[in-house]
Amino acid sequence: MNSFFERKYVIQGIILIVAITIVARLFYLQIIDDSYLLSANNNVLRKVIEYPARGVILDRNGKILVQNEPVYDLMVTPREAKNIDTALLCQLIGIDKEGFDKRMKKARDHSPYRASLFEKLIPKETFAILQEHMDKFHGFYTVDRNIRTYPDSVAAQFLGYIQEVNDNDIKRSNGFYRSGDYIGASGVERSYEELLRGTRGVKNQMVDALNRPQGSFMDGKYDTLAISGEGLVSSLDKELQLLAEKLMRNKLGSVVAIEPATGEILTYVSSPSYNPNLMVGRERGNNYMKMLHDPYKPMFNRPIQASYPPGSIFKVIAALTAQQAGIINAETRFHCGGGYRYGRNAIMRCTGFHHSTDLITSIQKSCNTYYGFVYAHMLDRRGMPTYQAYDLWRAGLMQFGLGQPLGIDLPGEKGGNVYSSEYYTKHFGSNKWTSSYNISQSIGQGQLGITPLQMANLTAIVANRGFYYRPHLIKGIGEKQIVKKEFTEKIWAGVDAKHYEPVIEGMSRAVSSGSAAASKIPGIEMCGKTGTVQNPHGENHAVFFAFAPRENPKIAIAVFVENAGYGGTWAAPIASMLIEKYIRDTISLPKHIQDRVKNAVILPKVKTKETKTEVKPKQDTTKKTTSSGNSNQQATTKSRNTGNIIVHHSQVRRNYAQR
């Protein structure tokens, strides 16, 4: 003890003050502030995404249209990548030293400690060799991915393709997609994206300070498994599709075949097509650009995006709507003197001199005069102003699914074009116009625009005698084979069943002894109608639509071949072969006709540098090639001015502009 004894309390006080300070600070750090726990979890947690397998798409007979193939992403953790055999790695994955350095720098800029993508989508063949040498590439590892693969390279526009998401996709999805994900960009892949993509799994992995994996977080309590996408069964018949694509090779146009009883699409050809396998893998970018610059626009989904005047096949609808309106009946006759005179010096020429023509014959012989009269009666003799009658006429067409999208399960469907009376009133300057002002619509020319899908659907309506189901491509979703509700709904086309018989008889005769007689199928009663669509920009388009058999129809088909001339020459044989193939699984048309169709090259001449060598002049010997060449070129170059008439290359362009 000495005199400074009491100073012990000062020292003790200081110690206690320090202790209290520390405890207070700890209380703040550990109890009040929650951010540290978050930071600790951020430090240690790596969410590893498990990618689900995308849904497989089968055809109606269970054959695979598209499936998945394993590919591999090569990842690198720059800090661990030391003393590696650079030359060998470059050689194996096919890059040069410069490319290696570039990738390495990018990865290092991202993070020296974390894995970055080095090379994506390495095919399994390359992977097999790479795998043997992986021990020489310290710091590299591979991640399993899937790409789409198409065993028969079939139905490209139908299936569509997938691509890496862009910033817009990510934004739109409210964060569902992340950079590097794939998304359906067109076709079924896009319209069924939400079903096909499946659900991503997340594995919560722990890593140490050097980002080395250290096992799962909380024994996987918060992990979720990847759920594969739903499988889809399409309505497509793969064999039929293959044949149709073969027949349409080197031609521009569409083939759409529908099962009338269900609205299921059996064949969906947009020609020229492309190999869907080109749209996956590492060469995708190059291939995509090539196709984008292809003058024949293989990416253009013609059956739903191209709209053409229907030509003579429109007469079928005209006959039906006129009967329903009570303007004509099966016995109504008009005199055909080689054309329909709609003005003092204005004659709409007919295909021949049909004299006194009844309804059946008018269809069989495709009499323009008859339908000039029908149109005139429909519009001008109904006790009301023409523009009102016109709207009634138009309403009838709308009930057949024209002038609006049909609602197929594909993105980007166009509705075609049927102008309303306001358009003409505005166009002609008053509402005093009459049928003669737009008489060409009576025979499916002029400003009418119909997509090949709508044409096929018209056939299906006729086959069904009055109704249709929305045409669709997917007939079953998932294991339960669910059909979307909108595709099971029966839609009435507005014309009573009894009015169909004379029309069908006419169509039957058109095939047995009319314009499509060369394409008739022995033993199967096919009912069809040819059309030749006037094309102010070049050679006429050939169109043919038909269904068979007459009773209890199995298939309704529309074939549209651009610049091919008469419908009976090119479109009808194609339809005939497809129908017979579908119903009987054989083709009885003579072999030389089959070959003639298959081998024909009907492509308009395109004068562009890059495609000069590829483009062959039209080889149809019955046509003059020189004159068509120039005008077709006009069609492509002046397309913006052509509006909605005929070829609609403008839509091709617009279509790409949207991408």
Place this chain on the structure above:
Amino acid sequence: MHNDKKGFLGRIDWITIILWLVLCLIGWFNIHAAVFDPENPGLFSMATNYGKQSIYIFTALIIGFSILIIDQRFFISATPFIYIVVVLLLVTVLVVGRNVGGNQAWIPIGSFRLQPSEFGKLATCLLLAYFLNTQTNKNPTLKGLVVGACIVLFPVFLVMLQPDTGSALAFFSLIFVFYREGYVSTKLLIFGGLAILLFVLALLINQWLLIGIIAAICTAFIFIFGKKRKYLIDLGVIFAISSVYVLSVDFAYENILQSHQRNRIDIILGKMDDPKGQGYNLNQSKIAIGSGKLFGKGYLQGTQTKYNFVPEQSTDFIFCTVGEEWGFVGCVTVIAIYIFLLMRIIHIAERQRTTFARVYAYGVASILFFHFFINIGMTIGIVPVIGIPLPFISYGGSSLWSFTILLFILLKFDSTRKGLSQI
């Protein structure tokens, strides 16, 4: 020595020994958690830090009890010798020492590395006690203070040459000894505290503004205490000194401190934010402790420490493991044990009959307190990062043994206090 064996054991302060042992075990468990490798979870491996630490603890136990049987007069008479040996070691380390982390603080002896500065504290405490003991029955003199200060500052000087600032600073905690013995007045202690406060403020606030604030405070004092002449002079002197001090802080800060030390201070003061570079240790340490919440993540469940996010996690940053795995409750427990130990040592100090033992006891308390405060303080971001171990808990033989010897010599003096009233 006229006591029988039983009596000898009975006179040992078992409370302190139990506290010591508890701290050692807490250390051992937390070192295990800090270096725990989930892929190789064997509890006992001599290759790992916790395996080695168990040997150190065992050895420390032997050393401790050996000290208890040695005659305390040996320590007293050997004190000058011990001091000289340690000084020689501190010189030796500058010549042959191994450079670890920028400090030439280690002498390699086989696989073991000796850190002489740890033993420097022991020798200094002993010699200081030895010297102040000679001043018993005298009033504290300036000469006594100067000699005592030299005893302390000489090893500080040698340690600074390594340069091991952290260990050097620890010696300054011995100011409490001078204070307790009356060589330093309470006023001076307060001034010391104010000087530290001013130092921090001078770094935080514009120096002219700070001088203005001081002037305002002085003026306020005049109004409160009246205009007595004595006060006015005092306040004037205080104002002048503190102004010069404030102005010189900036200069000293920029020119005397090394850049990494400046950075550490800047980070603590919030003047610099660099969680990936200079502030990485502190940031990760705070994350580890903060993420422990009330009860912690559980033994061996700390992700921050287990996966090496916190550097030096078994030595200087061992408290992170406590904070992360045992939470606030665990931290407070450890702090409580330390406070209990420190209070116990002060209690022991005050019951000593010799100046030697009392001075020595306060020396032990000061050193332990300084380490406790600075080490825990740096892990939670209230003092700059200074690399000194947490006594008995941090991994390392030198540190554990030197603290153990420090403590057990005190227990030896305490156990024989009744037979020793004058030396």
